[in-house]
Amino acid sequence: MSRHDFSEPDKKLLAQRVGYHCSNPACGVATIGPSDVPTDKEYVGVAAHIYSASIDSGPRANPNLTEEERRSPDNGIHLCNKCSTLIDKNK
Numbered sequence: 001m002s003r004h005d006f007s008e009p010d011k012k013l014l015a016q017r018v019g020y021h022c023s024n025p026a027c028g029v030a031t032i033g034p035s036d037v038p039t040d041k042e043y044v045g046v047a048a049h050i051y052s053a054s055i056d057s058g059p060r061a062n063p064n065l066t067e068e069e070r071r072s073p074d075n076g077i078h079l080c081n082k083c084s085t086l087i088d089k090n091k
Contacts, residue, residue: 010072027082051070051075
């Protein structure tokens, strides 16, 4: 099974566009914050696919999308770990 994941710059872009907050309107939790280590940060954000990253499996698979469309930030949403898991496990 082939996956078309986001690039690291696109993941960062998705997070920055929403100010590092979960895009689920019922959540909105901050996905970045201070760490116990003064020179580090804690990050609990996920660049989630609106349409599945895989061609023919996974939640919301759309075989009509091209690889470029699957990888595009237009097919992405920034969520916290909890919301991304809930959404992907809910058919």
